[in-house]
Amino acid sequence: MTLRHVVESQQFTVPLLMELFDRSRLMERIVARGGTLDYQNRILASLFYQPSTRTRFSFEAAMHRLGGRVLSTEHARAFSSEIEEEQVEDSIRIIGSYCDVIVIRHHEPGGAARAARVSPVPIINAGDGDGGQHPTQALLDLYTIYRERPLDGLSVAFIGELDRGRTARSLAYLLAKFERVKIFFVSPPEQQMRSDILQYLDRHGVRYELESDIDRVVGEADVIYQTRVRPGRPPRVAGAQRYAINSSVLQRMKPDAMIMHPLPRTVELDKTVDDDPRALYFRQAANGLYVRMALLTMLLE
């Protein structure tokens, strides 16, 4: 079971996911006891055409915790001429001759796949455009759920701007690999999950429902996966509260529900939720470290 590049979440089979999760638990234990691994001669390059401090730090910390080294760009796009922007393939071929693995965040869907096509070293997609993917986010999301309960038979509600959210798209692909999963997509009708994902779920026999009313779903789901609302995008400015998670929504959730969010958040997830034991989003972010460490060990061996 070798892994060459990580471009889309659907490329992971269930056995590969289980190997990744086994390794992730091992990484948790190694970090907890302040240990490291022997990757001291290996270099990770993070090539972020769009800035994302949290995601970048998560990958770079993972490489450091393995004992490795890091080359870093914070905002390659702002800092490149028009020329360079058009030549992601040339950049990857060159940077690939300096390092052992490249983490790329590109501003266009398909950017990571273009990189993978020419790269001499493994490519990890750290997000490629609105409507693209963010597979390692989906992997850490799934790992967070897996640490709490069986994945077969799970019911998951995705809430928010689902037409543009990378995280919901990538995680939906992964959930389709498990048995008896039920998905609720909760969103204003004009921001519902796109048909490519729905058709994928149909082909894989996954049950799903499209909803516009959060109240009809919130008491039924094992996982409430809230997603980011972009300020200024209509009609959310007025209607954002309709989809927000706050103390009144909390009361209607299952007692053992899991509240997740890829962060950063805005009005859609109230800070009063933070103290609820069902709020898992900070643990979810912390798990990113272990899953990315595990993934790097699989790509670098």
Next chain:
Amino acid sequence: MTLRHVVESQQFTVPLLMELFDRSRLMERIVARGGTLDYQNRILASLFYQPSTRTRFSFEAAMHRLGGRVLSTEHARAFSSEIEEEQVEDSIRIIGSYCDVIVIRHHEPGGAARAARVSPVPIINAGDGDGGQHPTQALLDLYTIYRERPLDGLSVAFIGELDRGRTARSLAYLLAKFERVKIFFVSPPEQQMRSDILQYLDRHGVRYELESDIDRVVGEADVIYQTRVRPGRPPRVAGAQRYAINSSVLQRMKPDAMIMHPLPRTVELDKTVDDDPRALYFRQAANGLYVRMALLTMLLE
């Protein structure tokens, strides 16, 4: 004597300062012989919402000289959406799960205190807004003086735009902890040191004078602490020369005076001063490395 976060200079007691300075001297010796310490599994994250290459490099070099590792942002604010900017608490909670210590420069007074309130790891304030603090600058300033002469009985003249300078504010707090200190604040009346600092000095029985004429002070002070003038801020464009240190001012200083400046400088500190043996500002900057190494060892143990 444990140290959890470094937010304000006044949190340091005299014994804590002396422990820090002892460790700083040890760090000088370790660096001088090309040695290192065993922090190879520890990670520092520098989270700069405002850019400051020198300060950032000083912290990052300190962590490297200890044998440690670094995650770095050059300008987190420019690279973040409005969402992220409002969520410094969320950022800190997440980034704190990836690293062992966070150095933050925030653009608003109180930014570091907000971070410290939620952080799972130690926070170091590397400057928080005009009129905020910059405690490690004050620590290295004081260490620089301490290496040259006793702190009790010292007379210090602060010169420049004192109403907005973080460095003069932070150092004034520290000086108040020593005996028989005398402070001169030399500035155009409309840019004088703010009343919160003056009241603090009153409460601690520190003698001070407000002056607008540099000539009345320059022959009396042991330390001439010049501060940066921001170009374009009236009325300095015309009057900047009145407060500048140049070869004619040099002649009126004590023969063993110490000339200090937090750098970078503009017209207020002439380059002809650089060759005077009393000019200590480059040694002052170099001391930042040792003091920050020492501080990191205290926070990470």
Next chain:
Amino acid sequence: MTLRHVVESQQFTVPLLMELFDRSRLMERIVARGGTLDYQNRILASLFYQPSTRTRFSFEAAMHRLGGRVLSTEHARAFSSEIEEEQVEDSIRIIGSYCDVIVIRHHEPGGAARAARVSPVPIINAGDGDGGQHPTQALLDLYTIYRERPLDGLSVAFIGELDRGRTARSLAYLLAKFERVKIFFVSPPEQQMRSDILQYLDRHGVRYELESDIDRVVGEADVIYQTRVRPGRPPRVAGAQRYAINSSVLQRMKPDAMIMHPLPRTVELDKTVDDDPRALYFRQAANGLYVRMALLTMLLE
């Protein structure tokens, strides 16, 4: 034979070049077997006033492959106040007290020389302005040629916007150090190589020809060194194809010609050339790692 700073390519003598190239081959072998060197306590600072991800990564990877540590700025100029920009000397004196070697890219010709004048540690010029130099690019270019054939007796055609290209200027200085070299400068007349370089070649007895027609040269040169065309600079938008290398130009080249380009490229070098065995530009970029590792070992000992 000690090397203090690397500011201009012409400072390298032939014996120094040969020592550098011997070390570069050694570095190739060390990297190929996944090894490293014992620079773990040494710090390189990359101070880029202009962004250049590829060049910066090449230096930083070189330091990492030696086992060393890196402080990094992606775009110091954008992130500095006007004050700081004017004070490159002060920045260098301070940053030089935190690290063991500084790589600087400055936006003005002479920026690296200014830095070298005050620096307490070795300075490497990584490009200083249009019409300035980029000596390590020239060193890796020459090393790439040297790995393929003897440097004495070489014929080299430089093609493109030669009046502003740093790379052609820096490599021309180096070529002048070898015997029986012949250079063709191929460019629209208004963008021809400047007279300072031509006079230098005259003084050193190097034969050269100024050409505006690529067809008169392409069959004669051992090395076809294509340079970047800046989009939007007249008259290239219309006439760029006249100087482009494409499959029809390929047919007229010598069977053992070497096609080089500093990258990034635009229309002047067609992607169809990539599969030709004479295309050496990706190997050229990869050689940057070895030459920069070798250079760092010479500067740091």
